[in-house]
Amino acid sequence: MAADVAPVALAPAGRARVADPGEGVGLDELALATRNHGMPLEALRYDVTPPGLHYVLTHFDIPAADPASWELRIGGAVDRPLTLRLDDLMRRPAVTTRVLLECAGNGRARLEPRPVSQPWLLEAVGTAEWTGTPLAPLLEEAGLSPAAVDVVFTGADHGVERGVEQDYARGLPLAEAVRPEALLVWAMNGQPLPPQHGAPLRLLIPGWYGMAHVKWLTRIDVLTEPFTGYQNATAYRLKVDADESGEPVTRIRPRALLAPPGWPDFMTRERFVRAGAVPLSGRAWSGRAPVTRVEVSTDGGRSWDDAVLAPADADHPFAWRAWTYAWTATPGPHEVLVRATDEQGTQPVEQEWNRQGMANNLVQRVPVTVLD
């Protein structure tokens, strides 16, 4: 449907809705919640998330792709436009890297008031081993214009969002697109990409929220001016008022999550443990700077204690890191909190609200009933 470099019109984009006070989740949000899926937090136990447990967000439908006939076109402000088939790409130097992805909307449904969109609680994360070929040498071969500013990645997924019909497309600043970590990826955990993760080809841009890792990638277009498509200019913005243009959503902010201890109640997901030694564990990450500290509170945030953070893995700077904490649990109700700090700051304990529910890294609160 998209014939041009910038396939997306800005107007007449509707505004995102914010739920009324006390308003329950609607059938529209539920339809998103049941088709997209989060990572059940007990899967924090895996260094590498199995594909079916890794979070998935698809804006439109999962395209039906034939790897044998798939083509990627590289064009726009380049000297030599390229058309590449999957085989062409797989003959190039391959890199496998362990990278955490998190949806920019993670935590949205915990905000008050609640921005109406995909209603994530805290489970829109996962870490996988991705295999692909670096993007920068391909852009070099195509002959980047010295005037290049943005690189636009377009997927085969097509639909309407707030009145705008579009192929999903995201622009990246050139400096990000030519980072050595930016890959065109065809495998996940040693297997061909599953359909829902972008088969047969997606972008991987470590450190960025998930919206930037364009799936079902069909086109890469170099622009000499900033991309103004819907997903950059409208959707993924940090703004409080509907009328402001807001700041773009970019790198992943620090977060730590707790693997749920003990056993759950089916309906409330409340946790139960027995009194005594309760080892707590989980993962922490940041896409913008190295994680330096993880702290745990078992008294609802009144006091904090340092967790033991696993050493950074120099080979996988964009993976999550394990943390552990030895809790001696006393009978009664408790609320466990965990927060990460990176070189730029600490997760907030009070919400920093924005009207599209983006890049919200409010600390997790886990009610735990300790039994005698």
Add this chain to the structure above:
Amino acid sequence: MAADVAPVALAPAGRARVADPGEGVGLDELALATRNHGMPLEALRYDVTPPGLHYVLTHFDIPAADPASWELRIGGAVDRPLTLRLDDLMRRPAVTTRVLLECAGNGRARLEPRPVSQPWLLEAVGTAEWTGTPLAPLLEEAGLSPAAVDVVFTGADHGVERGVEQDYARGLPLAEAVRPEALLVWAMNGQPLPPQHGAPLRLLIPGWYGMAHVKWLTRIDVLTEPFTGYQNATAYRLKVDADESGEPVTRIRPRALLAPPGWPDFMTRERFVRAGAVPLSGRAWSGRAPVTRVEVSTDGGRSWDDAVLAPADADHPFAWRAWTYAWTATPGPHEVLVRATDEQGTQPVEQEWNRQGMANNLVQRVPVTVLD
């Protein structure tokens, strides 16, 4: 936690809640919706659902299982209790079979009033190739008591449901457990079972709703009286009043679903197509009797027309079947319905309400806007 053959107490089970009129989905239901996941309906295109797209429902947490040390115990009313490791089972005769699974709660969130539990719309389905060994010869080797009535399957998943702490356990009538199609399964689509599908071992009892296919299987106990555990006596019952005991949920009722045509709106999932020839397609199934007919309505149910139903596959009687329908779409709003008929009856067009939202096979309604 479960030391006896019947590990589950009936009292003091709380009652299932029914939502008030107009009440939105709560954070408790949302927590279930974001951790469990449905099959995005465009995946109806696949004969065999990739594992990460197959629906998943876990009552409690996904257990951490070590296949190397996993043991299955077969006991109760048998002459020779058995303890089997995964290797022992994998040396036995193996069968691979294509079987549809559907959650008994599929469609629950479309009921009015809405039973409060996992809020499925219509996506709690999937068809996979399962590999395992038949159960009946194992029961024979163990020496079934002539007085055997039920066979109870217990998983490693543990939690609390309506006040009852339990290992997940389901009883099956003996006649079902010794059907040649009943398998102990260790592989899905040619790969080891993923964690969320029961690794390393689950039951497969083709034709039954998902709750019967016990995952993370650790024990099989033969009873000489009917099993009265929570998941049989309380949870999976068809009842209208809270005080009646109700009928047990057993085999899958007939259903047909439409693969969504055209393209979606992100938020509403409304469909758009261009006027003219619009091929419609989807799948139909029943676990209780062969499907005999699929019908499509493109006018909201006022008129129905036969779809073309793919021939039954004698090798895979419990898989879904493809159907197709050639629609000539005229501009304007339409509502597409599809319904399946099996040898026992047709899907209802009006809801047949029950208070736990079980085995509800109300027809699907898909609003489609046809553009000029």
